[in-house]
Amino acid sequence: MTKPLDGIRVLDVTTFLSGPYATQLLAGLGAEVIKVEQPAGGDPARISPPFGGPAGAGVAPITEQDLSFGFLKRCRNKKSITLNLKSAKGKEIFLSLAKKSDVVMENFRPGTMDRLGLGYSELSKVNPKIIYCSLSGFGLTGAYAHLPAFDIVIQAMSGLMTTNGTEDMPPLKVGLTLADLAGGLYSVIGILAAIQQRHVTGRGQLVECSMLEALLSLQLDEAPDFWAAQGKPLRSGNRLLRLTPFNAYPSRDGWVVIASGNDTHWARIAQAMGQPELAADARFQRQSARTANANEVDELITRWTKTMNNEEIVSLLEKCEVPCAPVRDILKVLQDEELKARGAIVDLEHPATGVIDGYKSWGMPIKFSDAKAAFDQPAPFLGQHNHEVYADLLGLSESELRELVLQGVV
Numbered sequence: 001m002t003k004p005l006d007g008i009r010v011l012d013v014t015t016f017l018s019g020p021y022a023t024q025l026l027a028g029l030g031a032e033v034i035k036v037e038q039p040a041g042g043d044p045a046r047i048s049p050p051f052g053g054p055a056g057a058g059v060a061p062i063t064e065q066d067l068s069f070g071f072l073k074r075c076r077n078k079k080s081i082t083l084n085l086k087s088a089k090g091k092e093i094f095l096s097l098a099k100k101s102d103v104v105m106e107n108f109r110p111g112t113m114d115r116l117g118l119g120y121s122e123l124s125k126v127n128p129k130i131i132y133c134s135l136s137g138f139g140l141t142g143a144y145a146h147l148p149a150f151d152i153v154i155q156a157m158s159g160l161m162t163t164n165g166t167e168d169m170p171p172l173k174v175g176l177t178l179a180d181l182a183g184g185l186y187s188v189i190g191i192l193a194a195i196q197q198r199h200v201t202g203r204g205q206l207v208e209c210s211m212l213e214a215l216l217s218l219q220l221d222e223a224p225d226f227w228a229a230q231g232k233p234l235r236s237g238n239r240l241l242r243l244t245p246f247n248a249y250p251s252r253d254g255w256v257v258i259a260s261g262n263d264t265h266w267a268r269i270a271q272a273m274g275q276p277e278l279a280a281d282a283r284f285q286r287q288s289a290r291t292a293n294a295n296e297v298d299e300l301i302t303r304w305t306k307t308m309n310n311e312e313i314v315s316l317l318e319k320c321e322v323p324c325a326p327v328r329d330i331l332k333v334l335q336d337e338e339l340k341a342r343g344a345i346v347d348l349e350h351p352a353t354g355v356i357d358g359y360k361s362w363g364m365p366i367k368f369s370d371a372k373a374a375f376d377q378p379a380p381f382l383g384q385h386n387h388e389v390y391a392d393l394l395g396l397s398e399s400e401l402r403e404l405v406l407q408g409v410v
Helices: 018-028 069-074 088-099 120-126 151-158 178-201 211-219 224-229 263-272 276-280 287-292 294-305 310-319 337-342 386-393 398-406
Strands: 009-013 032-037 051-053 056-058 078-082 103-106 131-136 206-210 246-250 255-259 324-326 345-350 354-362
Touching (some): 009 018, 009 088, 018 069, 018 078, 018 131, 018 178, 032 088, 051 069, 051 345, 051 354, 069 354, 078 386, 088 120, 088 386, 103 178, 131 178, 151 178, 151 211, 178 206, 206 211, 246 294, 255 310, 287 294, 310 324, 337 345, 386 398
Parallel strands (some): 009 032, 009 103, 032 078, 131 206
Antiparallel strands (some): 246 255, 255 324, 345 354
């Protein structure tokens, strides 16, 4: 089967995580993603530990062929070329590549590509069909636009760090780099929408995404402003203020999460606990009453869960069709045979030596009935595809390529 984005070429000028995560998804969907890297060193993500290679994995590189785990994961199915965008010849070559591409994506600080003469206004002159995606921390306009942004900066500015955790903790970021990932996901949505609109108009356009706005959109699906006005603590740990019970509860061998979305769920939980009378108790009968008495609800459930192990609790609740799960550590998750069979967990591969024993990566989370979507090629070495792109796509001769190398252009 073909892939959904077969025939789409993307020039990827992104670094670190947010942009490369977006172009990773585009690559898995079938786009030809050409990663443009500086000749000296390439994407800074290449030097972030841990590393994997011919001799295995380590905190520091063991061999010259070792590559960062992060790079190995987020640059699968991409081609790597080296190109000095600050040189006149490098800019000329980039414009030539843009003429032959559908999408350009960058995640520099706003104005960087414009100062290089490679922003949307210039690229659209040589290719009116180009879709140019700019992903930044705070967007292209406004008083925040010039500020540098890492994930923790965005989590702080978004208010997320004051809603995560519990009241007795200092501000706490979410464990994963949520702002980077959300910005990448929204960028993909924007690019796909622009490709669709181009089918109608025949024209490309500028697609702008902000990590801050992406994170806000996820947070404000809930109602933190309402609960704050009601005097409720937003730092509610594993609880969800509008639902009770909704928490993690201790068992004899770990923790289990139990989630009630309605009164029917509560009745089923009471039945599983062997206390069906709780479903009719005025303190707990309705969702609003349970939420008002959340501490008491959690105490009742905790007394029950502490008497059993996770497997027993989950078995009872699943029979009653109550949403629940054991709290698993990541090493146990990566051993899940069901997730492996689904392709959600795949082997981590190195471009020279293949599978790095014992280490995993994520598979394509989107599946199609009549198309293929997968990360089926390992991440590339720096400049691995220079000859293919410059000779085969742009038609440069061997002597021209050698001269570009001598000049430090590629």
